[in-house]
Amino acid sequence: MSGDHILTVDRLMMRFGGIVAVNELSFTAERRKITALIGPNGAGKTTVFNCITGFYRPSGGAIRLSHDDGRSIQLERLNDFRISKQAKVARTFQNIRLFPGMTALENLMVAQHNALMRASGLTLLGLLGLPSWRAAEARAIDLARAWLDRVGLLDRADDAAGNLPYGDQRRLEIARAMCTEPALLCLDEPAAGLNARESGGLNELLLSIRNEQGTSILLIEHDMSVVMEISDHVVVMDYGVKIAEGTPQAVRDDPKVIAAYLGADEEEAIAVMESGT
Amino acid sequence: MSATSARPSPAAQPSGSAFILKKALISALVALVLFSLMIGIRTEAGPQGGLIYWTRFGDLAALVGTVFGGSIIVELLRQWWGPVDKDSIVPKPVQSAISFAGRWLAPALLVFAFLVPVIFYNQRYILDLSILVLTYVMLGWGLNVVVGLAGLLDLGYVAFYAVGAYSYALLATNFGLSFWVCLPLAGILAAFWGVLLGFPVLRLRGDYLAIVTLAFGEIIRLVIINWQSLTGGPNGVSGIPRPTMFGIPLTPGDDGLAAKLGIEFSPTHRLVFLFYLILAMALLTNWVTIRLRRLPIGRAWEALREDEVACRALGINTTTTKLTAFATGAMFGGFAGAFFATRQGFISPESFTFQESALVLAIVVLGGMGSQLGVALAALTMIGGFELFRGLDQYRMLVFGIAMVLLMIWRPRGLIGHRAPTVYLERNQAISSDLVKEGHG
Numbered sequence: 001m002s003g004d005h006i007l008t009v010d011r012l013m014m015r016f017g018g019i020v021a022v023n024e025l026s027f028t029a030e031r032r033k034i035t036a037l038i039g040p041n042g043a044g045k046t047t048v049f050n051c052i053t054g055f056y057r058p059s060g061g062a063i064r065l066s067h068d069d070g071r072s073i074q075l076e077r078l079n080d081f082r083i084s085k086q087a088k089v090a091r092t093f094q095n096i097r098l099f100p101g102m103t104a105l106e107n108l109m110v111a112q113h114n115a116l117m118r119a120s121g122l123t124l125l126g127l128l129g130l131p132s133w134r135a136a137e138a139r140a141i142d143l144a145r146a147w148l149d150r151v152g153l154l155d156r157a158d159d160a161a162g163n164l165p166y167g168d169q170r171r172l173e174i175a176r177a178m179c180t181e182p183a184l185l186c187l188d189e190p191a192a193g194l195n196a197r198e199s200g201g202l203n204e205l206l207l208s209i210r211n212e213q214g215t216s217i218l219l220i221e222h223d224m225s226v227v228m229e230i231s232d233h234v235v236v237m238d239y240g241v242k243i244a245e246g247t248p249q250a251v252r253d254d255p256k257v258i259a260a261y262l263g264a265d266e267e268e269a270i271a272v273m274e275s276g277t
Numbered sequence: 278m279s280a281t282s283a284r285p286s287p288a289a290q291p292s293g294s295a296f297i298l299k300k301a302l303i304s305a306l307v308a309l310v311l312f313s314l315m316i317g318i319r320t321e322a323g324p325q326g327g328l329i330y331w332t333r334f335g336d337l338a339a340l341v342g343t344v345f346g347g348s349i350i351v352e353l354l355r356q357w358w359g360p361v362d363k364d365s366i367v368p369k370p371v372q373s374a375i376s377f378a379g380r381w382l383a384p385a386l387l388v389f390a391f392l393v394p395v396i397f398y399n400q401r402y403i404l405d406l407s408i409l410v411l412t413y414v415m416l417g418w419g420l421n422v423v424v425g426l427a428g429l430l431d432l433g434y435v436a437f438y439a440v441g442a443y444s445y446a447l448l449a450t451n452f453g454l455s456f457w458v459c460l461p462l463a464g465i466l467a468a469f470w471g472v473l474l475g476f477p478v479l480r481l482r483g484d485y486l487a488i489v490t491l492a493f494g495e496i497i498r499l500v501i502i503n504w505q506s507l508t509g510g511p512n513g514v515s516g517i518p519r520p521t522m523f524g525i526p527l528t529p530g531d532d533g534l535a536a537k538l539g540i541e542f543s544p545t546h547r548l549v550f551l552f553y554l555i556l557a558m559a560l561l562t563n564w565v566t567i568r569l570r571r572l573p574i575g576r577a578w579e580a581l582r583e584d585e586v587a588c589r590a591l592g593i594n595t596t597t598t599k600l601t602a603f604a605t606g607a608m609f610g611g612f613a614g615a616f617f618a619t620r621q622g623f624i625s626p627e628s629f630t631f632q633e634s635a636l637v638l639a640i641v642v643l644g645g646m647g648s649q650l651g652v653a654l655a656a657l658t659m660i661g662g663f664e665l666f667r668g669l670d671q672y673r674m675l676v677f678g679i680a681m682v683l684l685m686i687w688r689p690r691g692l693i694g695h696r697a698p699t700v701y702l703e704r705n706q707a708i709s710s711d712l713v714k715e716g717h718g
Contacts, residue, residue, distance in 0.1 A: 099584055117574070123574045
């Protein structure tokens with residue numbers, strides 16, 4: 001069974017001083033599936049993301065990533081850039097973090113940094129302009145062009161990323177993350193600020209990434225139309241603990257989830273909790 | 278360093294004559310308060326040692342009046358000019374001007390540079406000045422890698438210049454190594470010190486980084502002053518060998534270049550040789566930088582300047598990326614230092630004060646961070662312009678300061694503030710300076 005899981009989060013703890021942001025959270029994400037992490041504001045979703053992508057070092061627990069080839073990596077022992085470079089986990093940010101002064105194409109070229117560094121012989125071969133480097137660069141541009149086409153930004157390839165409309169920036173950030181050729185793609189609220197048409201397009205993009213690239217996706221999302229439509233599995237968090245998980249349908253009808261979202265008062269919440277268990 | 282966010286939006290400002298008058302009145306009032314004691318009352322020690330004072334209300338009134346009138350003129354000028362380039366898309370005429378400049382200005386300057394020794398062969402002063410300008414062009418291009426591309430504010434760049442100069446001076450005087458052997462060694466040693474400086478400051482950002490690099494520059498200078506047995510302390514190193522043209526000395530003797538070519542010896546030969554040497558070194562710096570920008574390492578430097586967190590999320594090792602930027606910049610500084618030593622024949626710690634760092638940084642900032650052409654133009658204006666105003670005596674600094682203030686008002690991001698993309702599919706269009714980040718360390 002564990003062979004199907006790309007990501008296994010086991011009793012993850014994250015404390016900031018006296019505050020427990022994530023408390024013994026365990027969940028799994030299946031390979032080539034879309035797993036959604038939802039919950040009210042302040043539930044600790046982004047903290048979980050930061051632990052998985054190496055921006056925080058967890059206070060306790062384990063995060064295991066198992067690749068297609070059977071390789072297994074303990075993410076909590078890696079940090080910083082190694083998560084993306086070695087473990088092949090890519091992420092996007094809640095508040096878009098593109099390189100605004102670089103063009104859309106350049107953004108995607110920066111994402112292929114590690115592959116290109118190898119091809120340029122750690123810069124030396126590239127400095128001399130050897131044919132092997134030129135071929136590698138052409139391939140990188142082709143990959144970037146293909147992704148720009150996928151997200152519908154091919155005609156804006158040479159525009160500064162900071163000049164693109166908000167929705168385009170969101171899609172460009174996803175394309176940039178995909179250019180690192182990740183095994184697991186972590187998206188932090190990809191639909192935030194998008195209108196209905198744009199979030200529809202986002203759904204198609206994410207489904208096509210799952211189906212064509214075979215990339216597993218873990219996403220945080222508040223937009224229920226996105227979550228319900230594309231998720232294969234939903235994990236619900238509140239106050240740093242998991243309160244429910246299952247298929248979108250099952251989660252939507254879960255009274256604890258409804259209570260968490262609608263903000264039931266204390267007795268009601270207890271009643272709901274008891275009736276739920 | 279975050280000046281862009283503080284700029285007020287001109288669209289929101291009223292522009293009637295009442296507004297202008299009000300602004301001028303406020304300026305005049307501020308001037309009155311400031312100058313009433315500084316100008317209005319003059320104090321001096323009297324003959325008996327007591328304090329005597331007299332008033333100069335006439336001067337005060339004239340000054341306040343000047344401020345009032347000046348404020349009105351500045352405000353009118355500002356409205357006539359319109360907002361300073363606010364569009365985040367570079368407007369069409371500017372775009373075409375930029376591409377014109379890129380196509381013609383740079384090659385024209387290059388051709389002119391090659392012809393300088395021919396045109397000014399008999400003018401030793403101009404040749405000397407051109408060599409000085411080119412040295413600063415090279416230093417500016419070197420620092421541009423660190424400050425302009427990687428966005429790491431380095432106030433101690435002169436340290437690497439000093440390391441290069443002393444490397445060559447000491448290796449040549451103690452071991453008799455030739456300039457051409459010492460040049461790469463000077464670069465390598467400077468790069469090594471660049472990495473050494475880089476390690477402790479990697480965690481620092483912005484102002485903190487600037488302060489530590491400033492301290493590093495001072496430390497190197499103080500070590501040179503105090504390590505008398507090695508560096509000769511404040512007396513410096515003298516008798517540094519002049520460069521040879523691949524083994525052929527440029528001297529009047531029988532084995533000199535002039536004798537070998539069968540022409541009459543002239544001391545200008547050496548100057549011309551030095552000129553082409555520094556020109557070649559500066560062009561090498563430029564070529565390497567342009568190449569590096571199009572390589573993954575150069576893109577990573579610029580990405581680091583734009584957003585360090587995003588870089589880490591993309592698997593870029595920010596530590597080594599910063600270190601390579603420091604090392605590359607330092608290496609070019611070291612080359613320039615070795616050239617400086619061989620040109621002067623004598624070096625002392627006095628040549629490597631903070632003022633040099635500030636000057637090179639000013640060249641990079643005025644030129645437009647990251648722009649190769651801008652840095653070259655700024656070096657020409659700063660060093661050449663400074664000489665141009667020599668006739669103004671003590672007002673030279675004043676003229677220069679005013680020129681710099683005006684330039685920063687007119688072009689807050691330097692002479693050439695826009696950024697050229699390193700790769701494009703169809704359109705090679707410049708990116709407005711409003712979008713390009715300055716970096717936070």
